[in-house]
Amino acid sequence: MEKIIKHIHKKKEKMNIVNEFEKLVDWQNKHSDEKLNTLNKVTIKENFNEIEKIIEEKLPEDFIKLYSYYDGEQDEKLKNIFFGHKFLSTSEILLYFEFPKSLIKPKTRSIKNPVESDRIINEIKEVLITHANKIEIKNLSIMEKLKNIMLKIFYKNMEKKTQWNRIEISFTQGSFKGPELFFENGDSQFISDDTHALSEQLFELGKKLYLEEKETYNWDEILLVFHNSNKIEINRSDYDWDNETPFESIPKEKIKKRYFNIKWVPIFFDHGGNYIGIDLDPDKKGTKGQIIIYGRDEDKTFVLADSLNEFFEKINSATDSFKNKEVSFPLLNGYHIHSTLPELLKIN
Numbered sequence: 001m002e003k004i005i006k007h008i009h010k011k012k013e014k015m016n017i018v019n020e021f022e023k024l025v026d027w028q029n030k031h032s033d034e035k036l037n038t039l040n041k042v043t044i045k046e047n048f049n050e051i052e053k054i055i056e057e058k059l060p061e062d063f064i065k066l067y068s069y070y071d072g073e074q075d076e077k078l079k080n081i082f083f084g085h086k087f088l089s090t091s092e093i094l095l096y097f098e099f100p101k102s103l104i105k106p107k108t109r110s111i112k113n114p115v116e117s118d119r120i121i122n123e124i125k126e127v128l129i130t131h132a133n134k135i136e137i138k139n140l141s142i143m144e145k146l147k148n149i150m151l152k153i154f155y156k157n158m159e160k161k162t163q164w165n166r167i168e169i170s171f172t173q174g175s176f177k178g179p180e181l182f183f184e185n186g187d188s189q190f191i192s193d194d195t196h197a198l199s200e201q202l203f204e205l206g207k208k209l210y211l212e213e214k215e216t217y218n219w220d221e222i223l224l225v226f227h228n229s230n231k232i233e234i235n236r237s238d239y240d241w242d243n244e245t246p247f248e249s250i251p252k253e254k255i256k257k258r259y260f261n262i263k264w265v266p267i268f269f270d271h272g273g274n275y276i277g278i279d280l281d282p283d284k285k286g287t288k289g290q291i292i293i294y295g296r297d298e299d300k301t302f303v304l305a306d307s308l309n310e311f312f313e314k315i316n317s318a319t320d321s322f323k324n325k326e327v328s329f330p331l332l333n334g335y336h337i338h339s340t341l342p343e344l345l346k347i348n
Helices: 002-031 046-055 061-069 090-096 098-102 114-132 142-154 197-214 308-321
Strands: 164-172 175-183 188-190 221-227 232-237 248-250 264-269 274-279 290-295 300-305
Touching: 002 061, 002 308, 046 090, 061 308, 090 098, 090 264, 114 164, 114 175, 114 197, 114 221, 114 232, 164 197, 175 197, 197 221, 264 290, 290 308, 300 308
Parallel strands: 248 300
Antiparallel strands: 164 175, 164 221, 175 188, 221 232, 264 274, 274 290, 290 300
């Protein structure tokens, strides 16, 4: 009999997640000065399978239950559903996973088409050398300047001596650093133009090189060094996302130290690279399905609840018990509520 009662209670709790969420949204509509976006009632259930394929996990039942009723919010240019944070649709969650997916490296890394890679790299080289040879060498001594003048006068047919010794440029996924020109006298300067045509050309070439090598290598950064001796140095490298990330799990040992984790499923988004989501890959003291804060600005990552349903219950409990009429509810200002939530929910 006791087992039956527990089963009924558990089933009721799962069904309540939609009611808890609706209660939360209704409370905001009643107390917020701004009107909220409308919840999206058109669910794309095929997206559940697509998300599960990416994360290689079954989605929690409370996620399925909630998203079967409401699949994100409509973009009506009003206030976002969760205290100014956007309630992501399953389609937006799939888009979010594009970047973490891009960090996954092939087990065996190689350059699939070396001839094409070399062709693109040499095209980058020719573009940079053309611009480098147009740059007036700065900071030359008087004697060096006189020497250059004499060479031009007496050796008109002599091939112009190149006074730079190398050009360095590095590309990442969607950006580049440099190009920087290094001179024989130890000086350096960046190569640029006033029309931005060079930047656009280099951006497209870097993108082309990355896409060419993505499938079988997928580097995070490639450094190209072009020497005036025609030697080319190529260094493909990966960024150590985890070890470079300042991080503290609160409570301790509940959230794994990761910059990105393919098993973190975002639910709410602050438009600044930070999320509230479901953690399906907890640390040794964590709970699978726990709700966490994570993202670009989060050096302290909090566990807010053990499940999505419990998270909504906690927020609703906080709104129910908030009786201070002199000040507004702490989350209503909508500005980086991640710093307010742990205190409100008494997380330590």
